[in-house]
Amino acid sequence: MGNRGMEDLIPLVNRLQEALSTVGQSCSLHLPQIAVVGGQSAGKSSVLENFVGRDFLPRGSGIVTRRPLILQLLNSSAEYGEFFHCKGRKFTDFGDIRREIESETRRLTGSNKGISPVPITLKIYSPHVLNLTLVDLPGITKVPVGDQPADIEYQIRDIIMQYICKENCLILAVTPANTDLANSDALKLAKDVDPQGQRTIGVITKLDLMDKGTDAKEILENRLLPLRRGYIGIVNRSQKDIDGNKDIMAALESERDFFLSHPAYKHIAERMGTPYLQRILNQQLTNHIREALPAFRSHLQSQLLALNKKAEEYRKFSPDDASRRTKTLLQLVQRLAVDFEKLIEGSGDKVDTVTLSGGARINQIFHERFPTELVKIESDERKLRQEINYAIRNIHGVRTGLFTPDMAFEAIVKKQITSLKGPCIKFIDMVSQELITTVYQCISKLSAFPQLREETERIIITEIREQENKCREQVLLLIDIQLAYINTKHEDFIGFTNSQQVNSQSNMNSSVQIARNQVIQKGWLTISNIGIMKGGAKEFWFILSTESLSWYKDGEEKEKKYMLPLDNLKLRDVEKGFMSSKFVFAIFNTELRNVYKDYKCLELACNSQEELDSWKASLLRAGVYPERDAAEEQESGAQSFTDPQLERQVETIRNLVDSYMSIIYKTVRDLMPKTIMHLMINSVKEFISSELLAQLYALGECSALMDESPEQKQHREEVLRKHSALKEALTVIGEISSSTFTTPLPPPVDSSWIQHQSSTQRKNSATAGRLVIRGHAPPVPRVNPSGPNSSTDGLQQLTGQHNRVTTSVPRRQPPAIPGVK
16 A cells, blocks of 8 residues: 555655754755646546555546645655645545545535536645645546536636646646547647656556557557657556455556556566556656755755854853843843944944934934924015014104114014024924934844843933933023024124125125035936826936026936026925825926926925925025915015115114024034034933943842743744754755665657647637637746645635636637527
């Protein structure tokens, strides 16, 4: 009983699979599937039963196999079967297995010859088999019967193609000896997917039923209609033998006697029969294993090398050793300090190429986000003039002032300085949040010790909040210091005397500034609103300078598409689209002129919020300010100057305020990053490196801090098991290499006769009114045969195809049905 030829490899491969399965690893040798293809009643099921050594498949006339049967053979000390749809139930009686197959087939296909592509998955555990997968497929038929649809032939071909087009599938093309081999549909399908014949074996059944005086000698000798791997003759049990419960072992003995006694076959009897077919398949499995061993050995060795250091560390780890706990705590805190400093200083071992983080994010806040907030305050020119107007008139009261009051200048300057508190506080909050994010990123490596991670997080976050409060107090103090004394003797302040000269020289200064046309930013932007009219948004290379916004076809800056002057341009936010992943802003002309061709505005899109903030900050630096609400515009424009003297006073104060506030802005932009760097970032770094360990010890629960999480304990045990299993697997692979040998693939033969016959059938089909053009089947998702759970994936893939057209294999038009309109 069973396949004796396979038993030589069972101990070694089984040891390898057992060694790896203990750590959740698959063997990855991926032993081939064996698909049995042939016409109805060709003896396919009998061939499969001979492999298993048990009688368990349904029998009868016509189409019996109406659903694919994925049969997984798993080596085991006990012998029983399990169905995927009956998990947990063991079938020890193989007669019950047959009845369950029949019942499950009827459940989905009915009892009137219907078919279904949804497979039945059966696992058979036996000490006499090697781990591999056999597939029993519906027999090829041409005439529909019962509930079968008119295109039954093509549905069955589609089901067969799903399996045999996989490179990991051996094809047993079964043809009865009492039919015309040249018209074998099984060989034609095999030729389609295996044109070189490297994985096709011809199987000739029912040799004992040939007419007297005829034989298949020339075919079995591979001289007539040759195949690269040749043909193997099989004599299965007859229906009378099956009905009489003839044992498979007795049937194999009868098969041997037939070949030895038949005058046409006795000289090739050693190359005929089920045992020889089993040996051929066994050798194919051996060849496959040896071919896969070098890559598999390299894969295991690389895994072993990656685990060596960690396994050695875990092997020496003793959870209850107090000195070991103390040493581990010290190492973890030191590593945390180093990681935090590397993330802040930008010298990390692993560089993030996807997003900004740590010090890079803080740098962006320093030099893009914070200056943008300051520019927003500076940009409201009309509101500033209105405030100066009101201040001058309120200071004069009922009197008409002849001179420009310096109190108006001081009042406006103090209000402007006070308005800096909001952006500065927001600046501190952004840096604080980024520090906390960086801390979370670092302490994630402490997940093995949950209590240590929790306490470390609490201590560091508390320190950050304390330093944040100190920094906030210091910044507010700096602003209060600026409010305490308005230094009109500052060397960069123009003073009242020079303020009038500024008015007369403003035009000249602006021309000088324009002459110094400097590039502010470059980058890719998508013009989204123009692309809508022309089949999709287009991406261009943009260059923003102090004078214009230009864009080019690509980053080489050779083909300029357009140059847009910045005069009278404003910036407007655009809401993000529901289905869009882009971040969009728009620029438009305040005088309602077209900014580009016939377009009133340009909607520019970038890929991230960071890019959007950067472009908006650069546009503000270039003098393109955000759009103001219509209500604000109306309110600001309601007050117009009717007194020329008042207008001159407002202009003088405005120049003085602009001169003094430029000093303040410059000072704040310089001092804020320095203050935050000193009071927050450097203080937190110093705290983590020198104070954190002391505060952890001060808790008085150092031993409890180093209690492992259950997940870490399990991970350590898994690493040690995996390391041991990999070493054992490499040892077993060495034994396989020395205990097996390979046989070369037979040389190619001229199998064009199959193609010729296939072409002839197409011509006949065309004459009958249905032209069938069938090319090579495309690849389909693999059903992994390497492990006990592999059938689940295959079942899920094929279950989803029930009652619908399979996308992996081209459907053919159903044949015409005469007499049906």
